[in-house]
Amino acid sequence: MMLTKNFSLEEFTVSQEAVRGGLRNQPDAVQTDAIRNLCLSVLEPLRSRVKRPIVISSGFRSKSLNTRIGGAATSQHCRGEAADIMVPGVATADLVDIMRSMRLPFDQLIDEFGRWVHVSHTSGNRGEVLVASRRGGKTQYRRIA
Numbered sequence: 290m291m292l293t294k295n296f297s298l299e300e301f302t303v304s305q306e307a308v309r310g311g312l313r314n315q316p317d318a319v320q321t322d323a324i325r326n327l328c329l330s331v332l333e334p335l336r337s338r339v340k341r342p343i344v345i346s347s348g349f350r351s352k353s354l355n356t357r358i359g360g361a362a363t364s365q366h367c368r369g370e371a372a373d374i375m376v377p378g379v380a381t382a383d384l385v386d387i388m389r390s391m392r393l394p395f396d397q398l399i400d401e402f403g404r405w406v407h408v409s410h411t412s413g414n415r416g417e418v419l420v421a422s423r424r425g426g427k428t429q430y431r432r433i434a
Contacts, residue, residue, distance in 0.1 A: 292321075293328040295336050301348030301372065306358055314351045316369050323369035324349060327410040331393050332372070338391060339376055339384075346405050347373040365396070371409035373401065381406050389418060389434065399430070 290298045298316075301324050307314040316324060336343050350358070350366040365371035376384055381400045388398055388408070399407040399419045418434035 292325045293333050295343075296328045296332060296345075298324065300345045301369075304347075304350070304354055307351070307354045310354070310357050312351060312353045312357065314349065314354050316349050316351075320349060320369035323411075327370060327372060327408075331388075331395055331408055331410050332374070334391060334393060335388060338387060339379060341376050341378065344375045344377065345372050346375060365409040365411065368411075370396070370411045371407060373405045373407050375405050385418065 292298055292301075298321065302314050302316070304312075304314050306312075332343055347366060348371075349369050350360060350364060352367055355361075355364050355367050360366065374384075375381070379387075381403050384406050385398050385400050388395065388406075394410060394414050395416065396409040396411045396414045397407065397417045397419065399421055401407055401421045402423065416434070417432065419430045419432055421428055421430050423429070
C-alpha cells in the first residue's frame with residue numbers, strides 16, 4: 290500500500306528480526322495515519338529537496354519487535370511516528386543540516402553514530418536535534434538544537 294507518492298507501508302514494516310522471530314509487524318489504523326503524516330510532513334519534502342531515494346532502515350515496530358531488539362519502551366517507532374533513514378551519498382551530519390535548513394516540522398532528529406538519522410514527527414513537535422555517540426559501551430546524546 291502506498292502511503293504517499295514515494296513511500297509504501299511495506300518500507301516501514303519490513304523487518305528481518307520480525308521474520309526471524311515469527312513476529313507480526315503491522316500497524317493499526319492510528320499508527321498507519323501517523324506513518325503517513327511523517328511521510329507527508331517530513332520525508333516527502335526531504336526527498337523532493339535531495340532528489341534521491343530515502344532508505345528506511347527501521348520504521349514501524351510492533352511492541353513485540355521493539356522488545357526483541359531492545360528498543361526503548363517509549364519508542365516513537367511503536368506509534369508510527371519515527372523512522373531511521375539514510376540517503377545514499379549524503380553524510381548523516383549533512384542530512385541533519387539539510388533537514389534543519391528546510392525547517393521541517395520534526396519532533397526529533399538524531400544523528401545516530403554517523404550511520405543513520407532518526408527522525409520523528411508528532412502533534413507536539415519539539416524540534417530537538419541530537420547527536421548520539423558511544424562512550425564506555427553506553428550511548429550518550431549531545432543536544433545541538
